[in-house]
Amino acid sequence: MTEARAGVPVPEHGRPRIGQEELALRRAKLTELLSERGADAWLAYGDDGAVAGPDHVRYLTNVAPHFEPVLVAGGTAGRSVLLTGPETAEYARAVVAGAIEVLSISELAHSSEEYPTIELRSGLELLRDVVGRSAALALLGADRVPHSLYSSVIEPLEAHHRVEAVGEEAYTLRRVKTAAEQLVIDEAYRIALTGLRAALDVLWPGAIEREVAAEAEYAMRRAGAEGFGIDTMVASGISNTRPILARSTFREIARDDLVCITLAPRYEGYHAAMARPFLFQANPSVERAVEVAKEAQRMAEVSLRTGSEGRSAESAARAVVVRSGVDAEFPYVGIHTIGVIEFEPPIFASGSSARVEEGMALSIDIPMFHAPWGGFRVEDGFAIRDGHAAPRVDRYQEVVPLLLH
Numbered sequence: 001m002t003e004a005r006a007g008v009p010v011p012e013h014g015r016p017r018i019g020q021e022e023l024a025l026r027r028a029k030l031t032e033l034l035s036e037r038g039a040d041a042w043l044a045y046g047d048d049g050a051v052a053g054p055d056h057v058r059y060l061t062n063v064a065p066h067f068e069p070v071l072v073a074g075g076t077a078g079r080s081v082l083l084t085g086p087e088t089a090e091y092a093r094a095v096v097a098g099a100i101e102v103l104s105i106s107e108l109a110h111s112s113e114e115y116p117t118i119e120l121r122s123g124l125e126l127l128r129d130v131v132g133r134s135a136a137l138a139l140l141g142a143d144r145v146p147h148s149l150y151s152s153v154i155e156p157l158e159a160h161h162r163v164e165a166v167g168e169e170a171y172t173l174r175r176v177k178t179a180a181e182q183l184v185i186d187e188a189y190r191i192a193l194t195g196l197r198a199a200l201d202v203l204w205p206g207a208i209e210r211e212v213a214a215e216a217e218y219a220m221r222r223a224g225a226e227g228f229g230i231d232t233m234v235a236s237g238i239s240n241t242r243p244i245l246a247r248s249t250f251r252e253i254a255r256d257d258l259v260c261i262t263l264a265p266r267y268e269g270y271h272a273a274m275a276r277p278f279l280f281q282a283n284p285s286v287e288r289a290v291e292v293a294k295e296a297q298r299m300a301e302v303s304l305r306t307g308s309e310g311r312s313a314e315s316a317a318r319a320v321v322v323r324s325g326v327d328a329e330f331p332y333v334g335i336h337t338i339g340v341i342e343f344e345p346p347i348f349a350s351g352s353s354a355r356v357e358e359g360m361a362l363s364i365d366i367p368m369f370h371a372p373w374g375g376f377r378v379e380d381g382f383a384i385r386d387g388h389a390a391p392r393v394d395r396y397q398e399v400v401p402l403l404l405h
Helices: 020-036 055-061 089-096 123-131 147-157 168-174 179-201 209-223 237-241 284-303 310-324
Strands: 041-046 070-075 081-084 101-104 136-140 162-166 233-236 258-263 265-267 274-279 335-337 344-347 361-371 374-385 388-391
Touching: 020 041, 020 055, 020 070, 020 168, 041 055, 041 123, 055 070, 055 089, 070 123, 081 089, 081 123, 089 101, 123 147, 162 168, 168 344, 179 209, 179 258, 179 265, 179 274, 179 361, 179 374, 209 233, 209 258, 233 237, 237 258, 237 374, 258 374, 274 284, 284 310, 284 361, 284 374, 284 388, 310 335, 310 361
Parallel strands: 041 136, 081 101, 136 162
Antiparallel strands: 041 070, 070 081, 233 258, 258 274, 274 374, 335 344, 335 361, 361 374, 374 388
């Protein structure tokens, strides 16, 4: 193993990663934080939901849930345990490298399967042992816990412990990224840029949306992506670009189409998010909207300063779009932090007083949707460095407004 700058661990293949020491420190900080708020034990839930499913479990252990959900428990008593289904346990043991005890529990086994060679234990009994005499148990990821698991494990614990769902409290530990996280996120954005360039190599009239998406995903996989937090969106034409979310289809792209490409690769658990609009021929309405979106993103960038309220930057970007008179809506909050979730709190909504902090990882997403000509987004990643927002990768031709195929 070699070492990167600032003591960040890098494996032999030369790519950044999050090391076991940092993961252990995260669990210790979570325990300390929740203890100060009256909970001396905690339980985190994670599953393989595309965007936010892994969430706290991935952040605390680097285990990526797949097929079977995962529970991680810890607290001031000092014991940490990872509970999962029988098909996940060996994989999880390899990931945590002995740092956490891993056990298979019956509550997370597939109901119609049987596992004659794998010992299954009661998750409820194991958690009772870990939680012990704790008066309060903090539950992370409560909104994702399925009813069957809640009724078989969480609800019985409520008879002897005060179970409290926590969300924002845990995310405060993730607002500022470590040196290792910054390198991992930079790598995710380099992967996204690789995918964008690959998409452009095959983007011409007559191409099929899914074929363009496939080329982008192939390139991102080869570049190191472990998967995608949001499915690659290659949308063309008015009806497919107008909505906020699109699915790549078998539609053949036409010369007079607007094409919007949105990429969200995941690398070592962390997301990137990059989006661009493209044209093959002149379209004054779309080109005007692209220029407005670029200006809105620049306004947000210069407004993001350490110590300032993030919503002021979002408001500044939104004002550019509103003043322009462009016939498109700015339908959601465009600035948020990015990490293990593609849009982690804080999201700089109008009611948020969250301030910009040195070391934050941010996405500036300018949405231009629901227009008569369709819609698109311009999205890039930024790091708060030396008091201001710095782009994670070189902006690809400052948003290409016109392709000359």
